[in-house]
Amino acid sequence: MAQSHWDVVIAGGGLGGATLGRALAMHGARVLIVEHELAFKDRVRGEGMLPWGVAEARALGIDALMRDSGACEVRWWKRYLNGTARDTRDLIATTPTNNGCFNFYHPSMQQTLLDAARDAGAEVRRGVTVVGLETGDAPALVIHTENGDERLRAKLVVGADGRRSVMRRLARFTPNQDASRLIIAGVLHEDLDTPDDTVQYFQQPSIARSALIFPLGERRYRSYFIYGAGTRDHPLSGSHNAQTFIDLSVETGVPREWYADARTTGPLAAYPGADCWVEHPYRDGVALIGDAAATSDPSFGCGLALTLRDVRVLRDCLLSNDDWHAAADDYARQHDVYYASLHRIEDWLTQLMYETGPLADSRRARVFPHLAKEPQRVPDLQGRGPDNPTDEHARRRFFAEDIATV
Ligand SMILES: Cc1cc2nc3c(=O)[nH]c(=O)nc-3n(C[C@H](O)[C@H](O)[C@H](O)COP(=O)(O)OP(=O)(O)OC[C@H]3O[C@@H](n4cnc5c(N)ncnc54)[C@H](O)[C@@H]3O)c2cc1C
Known part of the structure; x- marks a missing residue:
């Protein structure tokens, strides 16, 4: 079997894999990205990146590239309740990093970022499929190509292969899955x-x-x-x-x-919409990022932002520590914290905004007036994502349990 050696081999050339490949290649790492699709088509994926994700794009140095490639910054977020206009938020004026949403057509943005990874020095191979994985101190990805199988050895292998991740299974992570709501x-x-x-x-x-x-x-x-x-x-x-x-x-x-x-x-x-995630998305030379690490319920539109958060955190860990095992462990520890926070917020919002029946209706009747009077009781999902407080105090404030009922 043919064999080659890399610093990082990334399985999946979605927004996560391409952006990580670009970021590490720019710092001199020998990066290979393997992508199954020869041409990207509409898979009905995320196309509205929330402002906290735009801040991550800026930290990764891809915001200008995204704008130049057709991402439009959308300033206003308008909500309607039961058919009646409720409020219109100026995202640029009211988010901590003063961003609107970045909206774009996913297939062309995938192509743009994969091209950018190649321009930064990463090698990109398309039309190849991951068929095997060897974990350990010198992990290797096995891919199937038209010329036979190849072993790609690396210091670190990254699974960025999306919500139906094969890498998650090959690396023997145990996925957790929410009930479908x-x-x-x-x-x-x-x-x-x-x-x-x-x-x-x-x-x-x-x-x-x-x-x-x-x-x-x-x-x-x-x-x-x-x-x-x-x-x-x-x-x-x-x-x-x-x-x-x-x-x-x-x-x-x-x-x-x-x-x-x-x-x-x-x-x-x-x-x-149910979340699917792994605890501590690093083990035995293999890190997971993006949907492969945690597919957050798309109903809340945080997947792209979460994916770029993963890329930024993993990049920063790898660039600041020569011991890549320790660096990837550090990434996984941080991932556990910010993903859990996002997961809690989405759970609260699901309970309040989607549960049905008399109990759910009476909870809304009690809670909505308090949230309208004090909007800061609601976590700012668009602007702060997982950086909102999500402790018990925050939960009680959201459900207005801190206010005595008479
Ligand atoms: C219906 C829906 C709506 C959504 N709406 C939003 C939204 O409004 N806002 C938002 O922020 N997020 C949204 N998301 C989530 C968002 O699309 C994802 O979080 C994001 O695309 C994850 O990026 P990724 O790079 O991790 O994975 P992907 O974008 O899935 O990329 C994975 C890549 O890996 C490749 N691949 C897979 N398997 C292999 C293999 N074995 N070998 C080689 N390559 C492989 C795939 O071809 C693909 O190119 C939505 C998702 C869905 C399903």
């Missing part, structure tokens, strides 16, 4: 009659539904419809459901006239 369906629309500078978020908690529209620029929009698991017989996927997707969005509050000239121009796919 939400389903998220997404589709690409063109020519919606809605402003280009605003993310639109429609929520109908009593029936566990939300609709979200992220403008991507050039009259394109990624539309999501989120619904309670078990509330539909069949998943909302496949082109035959395109009109049902629109009808359900309208029932959830999106004005029907926005769709007058709309065209559906990408696949309609539905995914379970």
Whole structure:
């Protein structure tokens, strides 16, 4: 079997793998990225990166590149409750790092960042599949190519191969999986009659539904419809459901006239929203990043930001410690803390905004007025993500349990 030696071999050339490859190659590491796909297509993935992720992009030095490659910074975040406009947030003025969302078409941004990794000196091999892994002090990835299998030995192997990670299994991590509470369906629309500078978020908690529209620029929009698991017989996927997707969005509050000239121009796919994660995403020479380490529920739109947080933290650990085993261990320790914090916030939001039934309704009736009066009770998911306090005190404030009921 052919064999080669690298500092880092990265399985997966998504936003996580490509950005890490670029960052390490820029500092002189010999990096190889192996990517299964020969050409990127619409997989219905994240296209709205929250402001705390934009801050990570800036720390990684890719924000200008992303802007130049079509990411548009969206300033306004508008919320509707049960069909009535609730508030409009100026993200640039109110987030700690003064960023809007970065919205972009995922397949072209994947290509941009993979090209950038190559420009920085990383080698990129496409159309190859990971088929084996040897863990230990000198780990190796085994890939299948048209010329036979190859062993790629490295100081560190990174699994950046997404939500259905093969690397997670090959490295014998034990995944944890939340119960399925939400389903998220997404589709690409063109020519919606809605402003280009605003993310639109429609929520109908009593029936566990939300609709979200992220403008991507050039009259394109990624539309999501989120619904309670078990509330539909069949998943909302496949082109035959395109009109049902629109009808359900309208029932959830999106004005029907926005769709007058709309065209559906990408696949309609539905995914379970449940988190899947590993504790301590480093062992025996193999680190996991991005969705491979922790797939956070896409209903809350934090996956891209979390992926770039992983890249930035792993990069900083590796660049500040020659002992890469200790450095990757340090990354995994930090990951446990910030991912757990994000997971708690998403759990609270799921309980408050998607649980149904009389108890859930009466909790909302009690809690909503307090949150409206003191919005700082709600963790700032867009601006601060996992850096919000998430201890018991924060939980009680969110659910207004610190206020006596009479
Ligand atoms: C419906 C939906 C909506 C979402 N919406 C949002 C949102 O609005 N905002 C947000 O921030 N996040 C969102 N996300 C999450 C976001 O898309 C992910 O968190 C992000 O793409 C993870 O990046 P990644 O690089 O870890 O993985 P991926 O983007 O999945 O990239 C993994 C790469 O690895 C390659 N690969 C896989 N297996 C192999 C193999 N065996 N060998 C070689 N290559 C392999 C794949 O081809 C792919 O290119 C959404 C996700 C879904 C499913």
